[in-house]
Amino acid sequence: MLTPAFALELTRLAIAIAVVQQSVELLALRRAMADDGVWAWSVLRRDFAGAPAGLADAVLGYRGTIAILVLRLAAAAAVPVAPALPCLLVMLATSLLVALRWRGSFNGGSDAMTITVLLATSIAAAFEGSPAIQLGCVWYIALISVHSYLIAGLVKLRAPAWRTGAALGIFVAGAVHGPPPRATALARPGTARLLSWTMIALECLFPLALLDPRICAAFIALALPFHVANAYVFGLDRFVFAWVATYPALLYCSAIT
Amino acid sequence: MTPTLLLVYAVVLIAVVGMAPRLVTHPWVVRLRVLLPSWRFFEAPGDVPVLSVRWGPDADRLGPWHAVALRPRRHLAMLVFNPAGNLALAHAALLQSLVDAIEATGEASAVDTAAQIGASAPYALTARLAREHVRRLAEAPASRYQFKLALVSSLDAARTDVLVSEVDPC
Numbered sequence: 001m002l003t004p005a006f007a008l009e010l011t012r013l014a015i016a017i018a019v020v021q022q023s024v025e026l027l028a029l030r031r032a033m034a035d036d037g038v039w040a041w042s043v044l045r046r047d048f049a050g051a052p053a054g055l056a057d058a059v060l061g062y063r064g065t066i067a068i069l070v071l072r073l074a075a076a077a078a079v080p081v082a083p084a085l086p087c088l089l090v091m092l093a094t095s096l097l098v099a100l101r102w103r104g105s106f107n108g109g110s111d112a113m114t115i116t117v118l119l120a121t122s123i124a125a126a127f128e129g130s131p132a133i134q135l136g137c138v139w140y141i142a143l144i145s146v147h148s149y150l151i152a153g154l155v156k157l158r159a160p161a162w163r164t165g166a167a168l169g170i171f172v173a174g175a176v177h178g179p180p181p182r183a184t185a186l187a188r189p190g191t192a193r194l195l196s197w198t199m200i201a202l203e204c205l206f207p208l209a210l211l212d213p214r215i216c217a218a219f220i221a222l223a224l225p226f227h228v229a230n231a232y233v234f235g236l237d238r239f240v241f242a243w244v245a246t247y248p249a250l251l252y253c254s255a256i257t
Numbered sequence: 258m259t260p261t262l263l264l265v266y267a268v269v270l271i272a273v274v275g276m277a278p279r280l281v282t283h284p285w286v287v288r289l290r291v292l293l294p295s296w297r298f299f300e301a302p303g304d305v306p307v308l309s310v311r312w313g314p315d316a317d318r319l320g321p322w323h324a325v326a327l328r329p330r331r332h333l334a335m336l337v338f339n340p341a342g343n344l345a346l347a348h349a350a351l352l353q354s355l356v357d358a359i360e361a362t363g364e365a366s367a368v369d370t371a372a373q374i375g376a377s378a379p380y381a382l383t384a385r386l387a388r389e390h391v392r393r394l395a396e397a398p399a400s401r402y403q404f405k406l407a408l409v410s411s412l413d414a415a416r417t418d419v420l421v422s423e424v425d426p427c
Contacts, residue, residue, distance in 0.1 A: 021337065028340040038348075038385045046378040047284065099291040103354065103378065107343055112294035150267070151296035154274040159301035161412075170302040170411045176345045177331040207263050228336060235342030237335055 002252045004134040008124050010248035011141060012088065015117045016079035018241035019091050022114065023073035025238075026098065026106070027066070034062055039102070041065070047103060060101050068094045068101075085125040092118040109148070110238035116144050117245050142253040145246035146207045149223070153203025162200065165192030176235045183233075202226060209254055216254035220247050304408040306352035307416075308383065312391045312399035316424040319403055325390045348386055355379040355406060359419050370420050380422075388427060399427050 033039045041061045048056045058064050075090035095115050098106065105111045124137035161167035169186040173179050186192045202222055209219040224244070231237040286293070313319040327348050329341035358380070362373045374380050387404035406420040 025338060025340040025343055028338075029344050032344055038382060038389055040385070043378055043381045043385065046376070046381065047288065096291070100288055102347065103351075104288045104290040105350075106347055108346075108350065109294055109296065109298060111291045115291055116294075147270075148294070148296040150270060151274065152298045154271060155297045155300045158274060161302055167299070167302050171299050174302075174305060174411060176327060176329070176342055176349060177335075178328045180331060207267065210263065211260065231336045231339070232331070232333075235329075235331075235335060235339050235346060237337060237339045238343065240336070 002248070002255060004124075004131065004138045004252060007138050007248040007252035008121060008134060011117060011138075011245055012079055012084055012121050012125075014241070014245035014248065015114065015121065016076040016087070016091070018110075018114055018238070018245055019076035019095070019118075020073060021241050022095075022098075022107075022110075022238055023069050023076065027069050027073070030062075030066060030069075033065055033101075041101075044101065044103065059097065065098075065101055068097050072098070085122070085128075088118060088122040088125050092122050107238050110236070110242040113144075113148065113239075113242040113246070117141055117242070138249045138252055141246050141249035142210065145243065145250055146210060148243075149203045149206035153200050153206070156196070156200050157204060162196050165189055165194075165196045168192050168196045168199075172233055175233055177233075180233055199226070209250055210257055211254065212257075213251060213255045216251055220250070302411040304356075304417075305411050306349075306356050306419075307407050307409050308352055308387060308390075308404060309407065310387045310391050310394070310402060310404045312395050312402040312427065314400055316401055319401065319424065322405065323390075323394055325387070351379060351382055351386065352406065355383050356408065356419065359406075371422050374420075375423070384422065384425065387422070388425075391427060401425065402427050 031037050033041070035042060041057070044060070045053075045056060048060075059068070072091060072094035075087045075094070079087045092115065095111070095118060099111050099115070120137040120140045124134050127133040156162040156167070159167060161170070165186075169183075169192050172183050172186055186195070202219075206219055206223070209216040224240075227236075227240040227243055231240050308325040309322040310325055311319045311322045327345040329345055335342055355374075358374050358377055359370050362370055371380070383406070384404065388402060391399055391402040401424050403424045404422045405418055407416050407418045409416050
């Protein structure tokens with residue numbers, strides 16, 4: 001039986017894996033953040049004209065950024081063995097700093113979901129003795145997860161190009177890695193429309209996952225390959241890990257409604 | 258109780274999604290936008306910013322424009338580790354932020370726009386991105402380069418130049 005405490009423990013482990021992945025990827029990109037790279041701090045600091053220069057330079061300059069990423073990686077790796085609260089607070093603070101360093105976000109929605117989950121799990125860890133706060137944090141994660149799917153589905157439902165299936169082919173053709181093999185199948189209007197409506201239905205109906213654990217498990221079973229497909233087609237690997245971290249909370253909430 | 262709440266929530270959300278999103282440009286809202294996600298993924302196909310570069314030994318002898326392809330190779334390992342893909346996505350987001358900055362100037366001429374926003378971070382970062390591609394693409398070391406940004410319609414491929422940079426040293 002899933003309890004709020006166990007759901008939060010699973011969430012902590014899952015988000016730690018997401019943070020390890022994100023940190024390792026960014027460390028692999030350190031050349032881009034170096035003084036002669038595209039994302040040099042000497043350029044980015046123009047965005048921080050009002051901030052104390054010495055502090056911003058020390059924290060978000062190249063060496064500071066690498067130190068932040070190493071600290072973030074260490075905190076995430078320590079989650080299974082170290083006290084939860086310090087690890088979560090370090091992951092939260094360093095994730096926010098990394099987002100600042102990349103002009104607000106490095107990877108859009110996955111950064112936002114990671115920080116949402118870290119914020120809720122940090123609050124839950126800080127108030128470990130309060131069952132009401134623990135429960136509130138679990139619900140917050142579950143509702144944000146459901147909300148993210150529903151918004152994504154509704155905006156597609158509103159767009160005529162999604163309803164005809166044309167949008168899917170256009171987005172796939174413009175994917176950052178280029179169109180994948182066999183993407184030509186999307187040129188067939190029937191196939192594109194069927195896939196588009198499947199996505200729209202999955203996203204718009206996702207709130208039903210909260211009604212029953214079996215329905216929730218079914219939605220997760222559909223959402224997981226959907227995220228993996230997005231990782232392959234659009235290069236959105238970080239979204240897989242960030243959204244999976246919300247599933248324990250979803251499962252818990254579906255069981256108590 | 259829960260189905261009723263879900264229904265009310267869905268109705269409110271449908272009404273909110275129906276409203277046109279507002280582009281908030283306050284610098285601190287932009288910097289902290291990770292705390293204010295919109296979740297409007299793949300909303301609708303529109304104009305895509307495309308970066309092009311050219312280079313040469315001096316400002317009067319620049320070669321033809323080359324579109325910069327931000328397309329790293331696709332492979333199975335990228336399901337769990339995709340730094341190159343994510344960097345390319347960050348570069349695409351950078352180009353979009355430069356488009357937003359350009360639209361905020363309201364300047365009609367692509368050359369005048371460059372003069373207006375030349376000191377901004379998105380412009381300077383894009384200039385570095387362009388220069389990096391020039392260094393990669395040029396067969397012989399180039400001493401001068403120029404970049405331009407165009408919006409290409411994903412529906413009909415119509416192209417509009419929105420910014421042409423100054424000619425800068427490599």
